[in-house]
Amino acid sequence: MSSENIVQVINYVAWVVGIGLLLWLFIDAIRVETTYDRELLVSSVEGEIEKEIMGHEEAAKY
Amino acid sequence: MTAEKKQRLSLLRVLGPMHIWALGVGIVLVGEFMGWNFTVAKGGVFGALVACWFAGILYSCVAMIDSEVSSTVASAGGQYAQAKHIIGPLAAFNLGLFLIFEYSMLASADAIVVxxxxxxxxxxxxxxxxxxxxxxxxxxxxxxxxxxxLTFNFVITAIAFVTIILLLFGGEFWSPGKIIDTKTFYADPGGGALDPKAPYGWLGFLAALQFGIWYYLGIEGTCQAAEECRSAPRALPIGTMSGLITLLIAATITWYVGTGLVDWITLGSSAYPLYDAALNTGKQWLIVALFIGTVLSCLASANGCINDASRAWFAMGRDQFIPRFFGGVHPKYKTPYRAILFLVPIIIAFGYTGLLDQVITFSIISGLLMYAIMPINIIRFRRLYPMDSIRRGYVYPFHPYPAYVLMLFAAGTFIAIYFGYWKNLVAAMLFYLIASLWFVFHRYRMVDRSKLYTMPWPRPKGY
Structure with a gap:
């Protein structure tokens, strides 16, 4: 097998693995979207951690 | 724990200083393997060194300022979140865009190079x-x-850094002239030929500045991980500062071995300067090591860039500056999975074009625009939240002088970019202006402002 052919095989493997990984991600994302409540997925709020670790005693909103 | 808290998803707090170091250095280190050498073409070997120091001062200011603000604003989005709290929504929107384009374009460029x-x-x-x-x-x-x-990034970044050290030792720096030969490469050829030390004088030094930032571009990305640190006030300053020190060492070694192993004309146009330097040592093991280092540095950079761009996009989605949909968190992996997936086609599309210089220039301009806003950010931060009003994980020294220095150096680099890429600069400014108009007259009307500021901070001084 010439080096040219070996490189061609590596190219095909790169395409298959790359597209396979992306497909895996999209299938998982679709599974999450159809399994979980939409509001739960966007329920993250800024400042949750701050309340725990920063310990600002005079916490007040703007 | 309340019932409300149990139903809320958040990013996972698992990162320590090692991961922050890996994120910051990982994004940047590719700049030692390629890009910095264009400073040599513009300013000669001394111009490259001046650009290295100049950019080093600029980024020391960036790292110090970022460490103070991000150790207080422990939020995904980094500079975006900082600007939202300190300057206002429009500045935050722009900084969010700067971050996304800086990092997604850099990721595309890294993939093109691989x-x-x-x-x-x-x-x-x-x-x-x-x-x-x-x-x-x-x-x-x-x-x-x-x-x-980021553990993966730590491993590959550390290996890439070690290959730079190997090149220094492989070049037998303790025997000047044997392999690393600065005397020969820096010598003025005479007879009207250009002097490698400073071929275009002070103007060349100025022109070199635009490429000097390659040595450190992206270190400010450490802030994006603030929300995922076990202790942001500790991890961010330690990770960012140790990262900057690593880069200052790497940049100095890179300049020395690069200019001592490759003649300035070849070096100034090389696509892979450290690999070319390894070729000139004639040592096969070193050539293999630098090849591996080059590839790993690209992977580490792209990896960190995907991490950072997705956090900025996620934070903007969470605040509804873009559709709230992008503020989604994966229920199992606790990552901003929608933001990560959304950026994939964009990064691949820019990578597919293969236009490395255009992609990189847009990334650099976006980064510089961010550096121009950072001094305003820190000056306002100190004014709105004086030292006793809020707990800081790190307090940067000599305020406000580093902010002024950053402002001055960012302006100098803009001038240098204007000389080389004025069309790109104007195009980028126009793009951000149109995006700002869209935000002010359309998007901001949809934002629920009552949910915009949920940090448990004290009221700012004067409000």
Missing amino acids: GAVLQEVHSAFNTTAFVVLTIAFLTWLNYRGVHTT
Whole structure:
């Protein structure tokens, strides 16, 4: 097998693995979207951690 | 724990200083393997050193300022979140865009280089296949969890850094003239030929500045991980500062071995300067090491860029500056999975174009625009939240002078970019102006302002 052919095989493997990984991600994302409540997925709020670790005693909103 | 808290998803707090170091240095280190050498073409070997120091001062200011603000604003989005709290929504929106374009363009550029490096090995390698594979693999890693992503980045970044040290030792720096030969390479050829030390004088030094930032571009990305640190007030300053020190050492060694192993004309136009430097040592093991270092530095950079761009996009989605949909968190992996996936086609599309210089220039301009706003950010931060009003993880010294220095140096670099890429600069400014108009007259009306500021901070001084 010439080096040219070996490189061609590596190219095909790169395409298959790359597209396979992306497909895996999209299938998982679709599974999450159809399994979980939409509001739960966007329920993250800024400042949750701050309340725990920063310990600002005079916490007040703007 | 309240019932409300149990139903809330948040990013996972698993990162320590090591991961922050890996994120910051990982994004940047590729700049030592390529890009910095264009300073030599513009300013000669001394111009390259001045650019290295100049950019080093600029980024020391960036790292110090960022460490103070981000150790207080422990939120995903980094500079975006900082600006939202300190300056206002429009500045935050722009900073969010700067971050996304800086990092997604850099990720595209890294993937282009991985493909190009492999094509150097054998011309039959399909660059597009490896651009897709690189982005797909790193996206998969980012999607599955931040701890694994940045532990992986730590390993490959450390290996890439070690290859730079190997080049220094392989060049036998303790015997000047044997392999690393600055005396010969810096010598003025005379007879009207250009002097390698400073071929275009002070103007060349100024022109070199635009490429000097390659030595450190992206270190400010450490802030994006603030929300995922076990202790942001500790991890961010330690990780960012140790990262900057690593880069200052790497940049100095890179300049020394690069200019001492390759003549200035070849070096100034080289695509892979450290690899070329290794070739000139004639040591096969060193050539293999630097090839590995070049590829790993690209992977580490793209990996960190995907991490950072997705956090900025996620934070903007969470605040509804873009559709709230993008503020989604994966229920199992606790990553901003929608933001990560959304950026994939954009990064691949820019990578597919293969326009490395255009992609990189847009990334650099976006980064510089951010540096121009950072001094305003820190000055307002100190004014709104004086020292006793809020707990800081780190207090940067000599305020406000580093902010003024950053402002001055950013302006100098803008002038340098204007000379070389004025069309790109104008195009980028126009793009951000149109985006700002869209935000002010359309998007901001949809934002629920009552949910915009949820940090448990004290009221700012004067409000």
